[in-house]
Amino acid sequence: MTARVGIVLFPGSNRDIDAANALVVAGAEPVRLWHESVDLEGVSGILIPGGFAYGDYLRAGVIARFSPVMRAVAEFAGRGGPVLGICNGFQVLAEARLVPGALLRNRGLRFVSRQVAILPDRLDSPFTREVAERRPLRMPVAHGEGCYYADEATLDALEADGSVLWRYANPDGSVAGPDDPGNPNGSLRGIAGVCNAAGNVAGLMPHPETAVEAVLGSDDGLGIIRSLVVSAAEYAATGRVAGTRQPAGGAA
């Protein structure tokens, strides 16, 4: 059974091409969801791709969260459906309070585009279940506002909760703190991606969807995309996803 996974298309989304390619490589059927529509067309998983939704003119993701499609996405998330936001998609989810924390301007104040390595914190989440082992995964980042921030108490709670899914890694495989060479943007505690308390909504800044074929330099991102696809298929079949908690309205 091919999972149908929606790709939310805002005006200004631009990694939708990468996302669609990755979903096809991962064996899913990509379905483009237009920002003005609340109809999710029966998809059982959602990917919010990178880009500059609505131009990101005020602050990344801040306008997109008010779009009709995001109302539908929030409802879908509230029912326990798997949602993954990548890069700008992560920023949109954070602005919409569907995942915890905020994404600030990169510490170096410049756009950063480079290969990074990220280390999955756990392999039993809906977005890492198909990742074979806890080793650094190579994939690109490309963003200007990717510095993950939350207050210390929240960070402690996220870690205790298992809500930190990925962290930047140094070349030696250790977690890359804000000042380390493996951390491209100064993210606190090296956090590259998190999920909500229920575990069914996640966001990350790096681009697994651009690292799904060896010809592109790395296929380390495929496990993450495949995890989304497997979770979407499971959600379609059973109405829930293993490893998630009973949703509490979708909010963190």
Place this chain on the structure above:
Amino acid sequence: MTAEVPLHIALGLVDVELDAVRAKLGREPNDLELAMFSVMWSEHCSYKSSRPLLRTLPTKGKDVVAGVGEQAGVISIGDGLAVAFKIESHNHPSAVEPYQGAATGVGGILRDVFAMGARPIAVLDALRFGNPEDPRTRHLVDGVVRGVGGYGNCVGVPTVGGELVFDPSYQGNPLVNVMAIGLLEEGMLTRASADGPGNLVVLYGSATGRDGIGGASVLASATFGDQDPSKRPSVQVGDPFAEKLLIEATLELIARQLVVSIQDLGAAGITCATCETADRGGTGMLVDLDAIPRREPGLEPFEVMISESQERMVAIVEPAQWAAVREVCDRWGIASAVIGRVTAEPDVVVLTGPHGDGALGPDGRPVAGAVELARIPAPALASEAIVFDRESRAPARRRQAPAPGSPAEPVAALPVRGQDPGAVLLALLGSPNLSSRRAVFEQYDSHVQANTVDGPGHGAAVLRIKGTSKALVATTDGNAPVGQLDPWLGAALSVAEAARNVSITGARPLGVTNCLNYGDPTRPEAFWALAEGVRGLADACVALGLPVTGGNVSLYNEAPGSAIAPTPEIGIVGLLDDVATRVGPAFRGDASAVLLAGRATPGLAGSEYARLAGAAPQDDPPSIDLDLEARLQAFVREAIARGLVESCQDVSAGGLAVALAEMCVWGGRGARLRLGVGDSPAVALFGESPSRLVMEALPRHAPALELLARHHGIVTELLGTTGGPRLVIELAGEGATGAAEERGSRIADALEVAVEDLRHAWDHGLPRALGWEDEAADGAGGAALPGLEVAG
């Protein structure tokens, strides 16, 4: 006082041009018509100085489906696909306002590509600035880099390559050349031709404002209107978000066959888009000035007609399709308006309604009381624009005068006895022009769209084509230092190097786009340099079998007291039939054989080595044998196709030693080599004579590779093997550089540097030169030759 200047002079037209305008019209032009002529007869739009030269370029090729004269060149690549590409300059806007100048440069060249029906898949930016330590240069570099990134990143087109070169000649006049590449199904190919009288002229995209009253920037202070400072023109401002929507809407309009033709609006705005499309279609147009959406009230007719507001397109639409076109634009949130009609009579006519509320009725005819503001035959503004036969004169003195205090000796004597060639290599690798460009290209998204196989940093960019085994290979190259000494040679070398950079991946170069950056064509010496440059471009393209499919000419690149080195910027796109066969420039394994194909020829003038030595070379720059170059490239392509090559790098800036060092740094391994240096180690190690390659081959393949080279008439030299933590080059020959020779050894000396030290110098050179990193951080490398003293 400005009121005393005749309007045509204020607009930048000379007296003979005014006479030519009168002859074309058979009467006196009015002010609006004069403004339209002034922008269309600019060098940028009319090629009035360069057109006779450009006619000499080879433009034919069996796979060329759209060439010179179209918005971008288009070449078929099989499987029903084609590649569209073009390079264009945005030098002067970038010198004034670097961020917006560069950003709108990216936006403009992207529109040229998607207007042809191609989805833009890559951008390359070729940038040239003055001294990197100068605060003004740093301001320009920072702004231009942020502008290229700010636009390209947002619009979702990866920046995959380009150049960044520093030379004092660009101190007052930086160069910002941007190349865009698009991919299309051949059925999508769309030309900008206004066919079918009665069809609608539709303007869509952003509204028209007062920004970029370009070639006519003097207008605001001339006799037009009042002296309200709010009417001052400004630099064009880019909106990549609007462009992204424009791309999607345009490609949808073309895919659904809703439009007859499309042209983007760039220089000279609506005037250019209307007269060029009409001219190509052999038609004319009625333009309803009142129907053009404005960003602000109170625009004068001339401002509307020549505004260079960004992110706008003109489509020619059959009336029956207008509703569908409008629906597409609405859905993408883009304004659209019918602003005119195509007519059989070949005049562009600008009209306004009796109350400024619409000049054309529903039937497309002027309403009663409509006023004709301008009427110009379309060809007079476009294909039959004025052409000048400029005076050309070779400068009496072709060689640079030595800089004050600089040595007069030939640089071939360097490095001097006792000088460690390893230290010279480290200095070169860490120099502003040869060190890693990472600090810049990390600010560009180079991966979006999931096609990037090889991005910026290591030679030509490689982009796979989804759904096929093929890949496109793209590069830009321009050799200005040699061009300054010999403009024919500079242009020929630029073409050869760009093609070589494509060939050494295994790809077949398809065609050439060029951006010719030269000086004031009314100066006979500057025009001579342009003419020689075009001749070199043509000769090299003929020799290498490459069609020129388009490009751009940027003249008047002069600042007070200085003119730029003649800079022909060459963009080449190549095709790799199987991306899996591609070869990169990094050493791939230990114990491989390292071969040099081709032989060094004397001459250090124009080299990075000469630049760092601070010496004014008295010798000639090494010339090029174009027939040899063609054979060398055929050889390397065949060698790669036969699977004989592990890695390959050409010898260019910095010479053989830098090429080898790069292969070591990128491959993370050293090599142990022995090089015959004849009587000049400097020429052998650091000379930049063309038509040479370093090739890595498995030992069992080396004999076949050498045999194949001989078959192509290429000499080879087995240098040694890869491996180990250091690059070691023993120098063999009578050229004496060090102590070993004094011990009576025939080995003059050895270059020996740890790969880690090479990497360090290469990594840190650029950020240090630009002040982007803490200077105290490290010691290796630098911008001057350490301890260099000149012999004698």
